[in-house]
Amino acid sequence: MQREGYKWYFLIVAGLITGFLLIGAILPAINYLFLSMKDPLMLRQALVKPTFIPEDSSIQQVITDDLYITAWDLNNRSPRFFSKWS
Numbered sequence: 001m002q003r004e005g006y007k008w009y010f011l012i013v014a015g016l017i018t019g020f021l022l023i024g025a026i027l028p029a030i031n032y033l034f035l036s037m038k039d040p041l042m043l044r045q046a047l048v049k050p051t052f053i054p055e056d057s058s059i060q061q062v063i064t065d066d067l068y069i070t071a072w073d074l075n076n077r078s079p080r081f082f083s084k085w086s
Helices: 002-035 040-047
Strands: 069-073 078-082
Touching: none
Parallel strands: none
Antiparallel strands: 069 078
C-alpha cells in the first residue's frame, strides 16, 4: 500500500518540474525565436562596420562567386539558398 503512495509523489514532482521548464525555458525560447520581431536597423548596425562590411559597398561587391547563404523558410518548412546569381 505504501509503495503506491510513492507513485503519486513522483507524478506530482514530475508535473511540477515539467511545468517549471515549460514556463521558464520552453515558452520564452519559442517567443524569442518565432514571435518577437526585431528592428532590421539593429541587424544593419551590427553588420555594417568598417572591418566587416563597409558602409559604401553594395551586395554585389560583398558576395563572391562561391558564397552561398542558407536560410530557412518557416512557412513552407524548407531551406532556401542564396548566391550572387539568385
